[in-house]
Amino acid sequence: MKINYQCSLFNYNLSKLPRNINFRGEIKKTMTNKMMPGNLLLFLFIFIISSVCAQDPLAGRFSGSLQANGNFFIKDSLIGAYKTPQYESKKFGSELWLNLNYNAKDFDMGLRFDMFNNSNIVNPNGSFTGQGIGVWWIHKKVNAFDFRVGYIYDQIGSGIIYRAYEDRPLAIDNALYGARMSYDINQDWKVKVFAGKVKTFFAYSGPTIKGGSITGFITGKEGSTWSLAPGVGFVNQTFDDETIQQITANVSTYTPSDGINLYHNTYAGSAFNTLTYKNLSLYIEGAYKYHDVYRDATAPLTLWDGTVTAGKFRDDPGTVFFGSLTYAADKIGITLEGKRTENFRYRIDPFAEGNFGAINYIPPMARQNTYRLTAFYSAVTQELSEQAFQMDVTYSLNKKVGLLVNGSYINDLEGNLLYREIYTEAQIKPNTSWNIIGGLQLQNYNIDVYLSHKGEPNVKTIVPYADVLYKMNKTKSIRLEAQYMSTKQDRGSWVYALVEVGVAPHWIFTVSDMYNLASDEIKRLKPELKNKTHYFTAGLVYNAGTNRFSLNYVKQVDGIVCSGGVCRYEPAFSGVRLNMLSNF
Numbered sequence: 160m161k162i163n164y165q166c167s168l169f170n171y172n173l174s175k176l177p178r179n180i181n182f183r184g185e186i187k188k189t190m191t192n193k194m195m196p197g198n199l200l201l202f203l204f205i206f207i208i209s210s211v212c213a214q215d216p217l218a219g220r221f222s223g224s225l226q227a228n229g230n231f232f233i234k235d236s237l238i239g240a241y242k243t244p245q246y247e248s249k250k251f252g253s254e255l256w257l258n259l260n261y262n263a264k265d266f267d268m269g270l271r272f273d274m275f276n277n278s279n280i281v282n283p284n285g286s287f288t289g290q291g292i293g294v295w296w297i298h299k300k301v302n303a304f305d306f307r308v309g310y311i312y313d314q315i316g317s318g319i320i321y322r323a324y325e326d327r328p329l330a331i332d333n334a335l336y337g338a339r340m341s342y343d344i345n346q347d348w349k350v351k352v353f354a355g356k357v358k359t360f361f362a363y364s365g366p367t368i369k370g371g372s373i374t375g376f377i378t379g380k381e382g383s384t385w386s387l388a389p390g391v392g393f394v395n396q397t398f399d400d401e402t403i404q405q406i407t408a409n410v411s412t413y414t415p416s417d418g419i420n421l422y423h424n425t426y427a428g429s430a431f432n433t434l435t436y437k438n439l440s441l442y443i444e445g446a447y448k449y450h451d452v453y454r455d456a457t458a459p460l461t462l463w464d465g466t467v468t469a470g471k472f473r474d475d476p477g478t479v480f481f482g483s484l485t486y487a488a489d490k491i492g493i494t495l496e497g498k499r500t501e502n503f504r505y506r507i508d509p510f511a512e513g514n515f516g517a518i519n520y521i522p523p524m525a526r527q528n529t530y531r532l533t534a535f536y537s538a539v540t541q542e543l544s545e546q547a548f549q550m551d552v553t554y555s556l557n558k559k560v561g562l563l564v565n566g567s568y569i570n571d572l573e574g575n576l577l578y579r580e581i582y583t584e585a586q587i588k589p590n591t592s593w594n595i596i597g598g599l600q601l602q603n604y605n606i607d608v609y610l611s612h613k614g615e616p617n618v619k620t621i622v623p624y625a626d627v628l629y630k631m632n633k634t635k636s637i638r639l640e641a642q643y644m645s646t647k648q649d650r651g652s653w654v655y656a657l658v659e660v661g662v663a664p665h666w667i668f669t670v671s672d673m674y675n676l677a678s679d680e681i682k683r684l685k686p687e688l689k690n691k692t693h694y695f696t697a698g699l700v701y702n703a704g705t706n707r708f709s710l711n712y713v714k715q716v717d718g719i720v721c722s723g724g725v726c727r728y729e730p731a732f733s734g735v736r737l738n739m740l741s742n743f
Contacts, residue, residue, distance in 0.1 A: 227739045228739075229738075232245040232246050232249070234247075235733035237690045237692050238733060240734075252278045265299060266299050283730050297309055310335070313353065318521075320429045324520065335355045335356070336355045336357070336358050338353065353371065365402060365508050366397055368396055368507070391430045393428040396518065413471075422450055429446035445479070446479040452472055454470060454471070478500075479521060481521075482498075498521075498547050499572075505519045513727055524545070524549045525549065533622050535653070538604070541571065544572045547578075551564075563585075577609075580600065582598065597624065599622065604617060606618050615648070618649045623642070624643075625639075627639045635660075639658055642655040651677030652678075653673060655673045669698055670696070671696045672695050675688060694714045694716055709739075710737050713735070
């Protein structure tokens, strides 16, 4: 919409200083790492003047979105939903993100207000409260020159040496707080540089990050059937003195045989290229990370007093080699991928746990499944030792029948089995009223490596599934899901069923249940499974224009949640969830 409002005076009062997350698991107030109030006021002033007071010829478009989540926690000891702050005292938690964007020709700017109120999204077993400006940016393009300051989301190549991105369900928001500049050498070649610090919720702290890339495009004469898209990139990380001192204090307890070298600066580089020829596309990338201090949670460590523990710091260089070959024709599509990863854990803080502080992103080699039981055991990317291959084939028999086969093969570098999966799917559309999806999944999952279940055997599963959609008329539909997981390991077999009724254009009603079928032997080894429990979910969704509201009563088993190959553990949940999304 065109902005055409008159200006008016306004007052803005800053709230208390935000609280930031310390990677070592602490929540503390900070004075040195906060966003300075003066900078916030200056940016808010510029943003409001530009958005509200803009007149021709600077008239542009104002847009935004609001996302809010609310969780009401209802204690249920039978499923393990207890003994966390939410269930014992807080009872309610929420998150909110408000995006505001302004665009005018080659200029755009925006901000995002974030609020967390007794939220468990940061730490599923904890409670986090904080609010403030989570993101802001100013971007301008002047002929061949392009610059952006503030918080920046970007990547080099496929992200192996550098990727700044957001994934809210996994509490990942590692935007670069700094500046990025790029220059178009010509219509085919571009150079980019950036520098700053990695965002940690409402603060920016730790090492500084610098880097850049050169990318291009090469093809033959007009009408050529081939092209190349080469590129190179580099990243430099400089540890601050405080981080070096903390590492020094930690490794001072090591025996000489486990000693490591400390580096203020670490470097990573990659070269990549996409070759396209007719229906074929080949992407290859090789990355190297120079000596960098990182923590290996499984490496044995002997202390001066003779104590043997795990979680040793290492300083080995790392490598990643990744390739993807794709073929697409009228009825068939084939994708082959391969990857080798060695010692490529890359964090702004060597003490960081889980996904926090990641500088890079390593593409996964396992299918991202969406059905409840096919996604029950997910293979998170192994940053220190992984050799993997994946193949995906789709084939259309005709307009009514489509087939899919996917296979994943993942070992560590010593040849030990980590993950195997064969996933098949058939989609049948006999007419406009019916859509039927069904298939079978086979898995072999190293639960010792992925979930740290020491000494337990690999989990072998067989999962048949079906998804049937029937459109009764133009406004009413019903969808049924049925899944069964057969396994003799871990928590045993499961069954899952869902019924979903749609009443267009506004309503969707859903009810589902998940039930454990553990054998007597498994229940003897895991007494918590003796209490047979139905994991019920029931809810509704209401759509009104660009607004979407959902309300659900949920009982959810604990497990691994993944997105794009990045995973985290979430405990069992019992309660009510309210979600809202509005675009304007």
